[in-house]
Each structure stands twice: as structure tokens, then as C-alpha cells.
Amino acid sequence: MKRHRFALLAGGLVCALLAACSSTQIDRGAYIAYTRYHAPSVDSRVRFLVMHYTQSGEARSLAVLTGDDVSVHYVVPDAPRIENGEPVVYQLVPETERAWHAGKSEWQGTTELNAASIGIENVNVGPIDTPQGRTWAPYPPAQVDAIVKLAKDIVTRYKIPPTRVVGHSDIAPQRKIDPGPAFPWRTLYDNGVGAWPDDAMVAQHLAGRDPKSPADVAALQQKLQRYGYEIATDGVLDEKTRRVIAAFQMHFRPADYAGNPDAETDAIAAALLEKYLP
Numbered sequence: 253m254k255r256h257r258f259a260l261l262a263g264g265l266v267c268a269l270l271a272a273c274s275s276t277q278i279d280r281g282a283y284i285a286y287t288r289y290h291a292p293s294v295d296s297r298v299r300f301l302v303m304h305y306t307q308s309g310e311a312r313s314l315a316v317l318t319g320d321d322v323s324v325h326y327v328v329p330d331a332p333r334i335e336n337g338e339p340v341v342y343q344l345v346p347e348t349e350r351a352w353h354a355g356k357s358e359w360q361g362t363t364e365l366n367a368a369s370i371g372i373e374n375v376n377v378g379p380i381d382t383p384q385g386r387t388w389a390p391y392p393p394a395q396v397d398a399i400v401k402l403a404k405d406i407v408t409r410y411k412i413p414p415t416r417v418v419g420h421s422d423i424a425p426q427r428k429i430d431p432g433p434a435f436p437w438r439t440l441y442d443n444g445v446g447a448w449p450d451d452a453m454v455a456q457h458l459a460g461r462d463p464k465s466p467a468d469v470a471a472l473q474q475k476l477q478r479y480g481y482e483i484a485t486d487g488v489l490d491e492k493t494r495r496v497i498a499a500f501q502m503h504f505r506p507a508d509y510a511g512n513p514d515a516e517t518d519a520i521a522a523a524l525l526e527k528y529l530p
């Protein structure tokens with residue numbers, strides 16, 4: 253301790269004499285922060301990546317997201333401008349700061365995901381309801397390319413594990429359905445971002461069951477809870493449970509996201525747990 257103090261004093265003295273140590277101290281007006289010593293025992297604020305759709309066009313999205321109520325770190329246009337062969341995305345908030353995109357949310361036991369995540373809003377109008385039924389606006393290939401490049405950079409820099417790349421609907425399934433079943437989760441996985449089950453493992457967990465046959469509700473609830481969702485494990489197929497199952501299906505089996513607890517959904521959940529959270 254004494255030696256440490258001496259080193260500090262000596263350092264200060266040398267600085268005073270040489271007047272050449274400005275890079276190790278920051279004068280903030282009323283005091284000086286001395287930055288010569290660095291602690292390596294730290295971790296990042298950012299532990300999750302959350303995907304959204306804007307449900308409106310680019311101009312309207314930017315107006316809302318630079319207003320007083322909500323914000324997000326990145327906005328990916330549906331037709332990104334290309335400069336030097338690279339897509340241009342908007343950054344509205346520095347990654348070190350907390351943006352207001354997730355609201356009341358929970359994933360893998362962490363609540364209020366704004367504090368611990370980076371948010372990406374993708375320009376996409378979401379559901380399109382017609383008399384013939386509901387369809388979903390596609391994510392164009394140029395936008396998917398930009399999403400992949402941005403997301404890959406973020407998960408690499410922050411070492412975000414696959415199961416922590418999530419949709420707004422995953423972390424707030426009772427309130428949200430974005431980024432929707434048209435979101436390119438599989439393409440992201442193929443490019444090293446996020447989770448996806450292996451077909452062989454799904455078949456193994458299906459174990460000869462008819463994919464559409466009913467699964468045990470409590471067993472499926474337990475699997476979804478272990479994977480990260482906020483869900484009861486009481487075996488009751490109520491509206492809340494159906495919404496969580498639908499959120500999981502929109503992410504991992506977008507062809508059918510009706511919220512039915514079927515055997516294929518159960519097998520996909522089991523395969524994901526075996527692969528990522530054994």
C-alpha cells in the first residue's frame with residue numbers, strides 16, 4: 253500500500269516536472285481524474301441483442317425513434333443506401349448508453365432488458381391484414397444483408413451467446429409480436445448470429461411422434477422457461493402460455509405460430525436446450 257502511494261506521488265511529481273503526462277489525467281474543471289491505472293476485472297453492459305420491426309416506413313420510424321418516448325441503438329432501412337459497396341445503417345444511440353426499446357421484459361432471468369442490451373429496429377411494416385387473412389411484409393435481401401453485417405459485428409465484439417440474440421416478442425411475449433415470423437432468424441444463424449436447432453436433433457427428440465400431435469403442456473412450459481422465456485410451469489394452456497408458445501414458434505418454426513403445444517414445437521425446444529444449454 254505504502255509503495256503504491258509512493259508510486260502515485262512519484263508519478264504525479266514526474267508529471268509536474270515534465271508536464272508531459274496529459275494522456276494519463278483528465279482535468280474536469282473542478283478536479284483531475286488520474287487514469288494511469290487500469291482494472292481488467294470488468295464486464296460489458298451489453299449482454300443481449302434485441303431485434304424489432306418498426307411497423308412503419310423509414311421517415312416515420314426515424315421521427316418516432318428520435319422523439320421523447322422511445323429510442324434504439326440502430327435502425328436498418330428496408331432499402332439501405334450503399335456507400336463504397338457497404339450498406340448504411342443509422343446509429344441513434346451510443347452502444348455504451350441505454351436506449352428505450354424493450355420496455356417491461358425478461359430473458360433468462362434478467363429483467364428490464366434495456367439496461368443490458370443493444371436494440372436494432374428494422375424498417376418493416378409487420379402484419380398486413382386483408383379479407384383473405386394476415387400476411388407479413390418481407391425483409392428484402394439488401395436489408396437482410398445489412399442486418400447480418402451489423403448483428404455479426406455486435407455479437408462478435410460483445411461475445412453475445414446464440415441464445416441471447418432475441419426478438420422483442422421473445423422477451424415481452426404478452427405485449428409484442430415483433431420482429432414477426434418473416435424475420436430472417438435462419439439466415440442470421442447461417443451467418444454465425446443467434447441460435448437454430450439441428451434437424452437431426454429435432455427428429456431424435458420427436459422420437460416418431462406425429463409433429464402435430466399434442467405435447468405435454470407442463471413439459472413444454474419447463475423447456476421454454478429453461479431456454480429463457482418468462483412462463484408459468486403449471487401445465488395450464490391459458491392465453492399467456494399460448495402467447496409464449498407462439499413467440500417461440502415465430503422465432504424457430506415460422507410456418508405455424510398458432511400457439512398450439514404440438515410435438516414438433518416440443519422437439520425443437522428440446523433440441524435447442526441440448527445444443528446450447530445442456
Ligand SMILES: [Zn+2]
Pocket residue numbers: 303304305353420428430
Ligand atoms: Zn419492438
